[in-house]
Amino acid sequence: MEEAKKSYKCKYCGEAFEKPLMLAWHVRSKHKSVKKREKKAAEKVTPAEQLNKTIEAIGILKGLQVSPNLSEGEKKLLGDVSKTIEELLTSVRKGK
Ligand SMILES: [Zn+2]
Numbered sequence: 001m002e003e004a005k006k007s008y009k010c011k012y013c014g015e016a017f018e019k020p021l022m023l024a025w026h027v028r029s030k031h032k033s034v035k036k037r038e039k040k041a042a043e044k045v046t047p048a049e050q051l052n053k054t055i056e057a058i059g060i061l062k063g064l065q066v067s068p069n070l071s072e073g074e075k076k077l078l079g080d081v082s083k084t085i086e087e088l089l090t091s092v093r094k095g096k
Pocket of ligand 1: 011013027030
């Protein structure tokens with residue numbers, strides 16, 4: 001039976017490997033950027049949370065945009081920023 005065989009699971013994607021060396025190679029080649037980013041980020045944010053935060057941010061930006069205290073230039077800038085974020089969000093969703 002092969003089931004009892006020990007395997008080394010990748011903590012990033014869950015792929016299992018027979019040898020630690022293979023796992024290390026896999027992580028190095030596939031998750032190099034992830035590893036670096038994880039060191040910087042103290043807290044872990046799931047993609048779903050990230051998405052919610054982004055949607056929240058758009059809402060805030062749009063709320064700010066209609067504020068009477070803003071100049072036309074500032075309103076335009078906020079409009080551009082929220083549009084950019086919305087476009088990013090759309091492309092992320094399509095990529096899934
Ligand atoms: Zn992996």
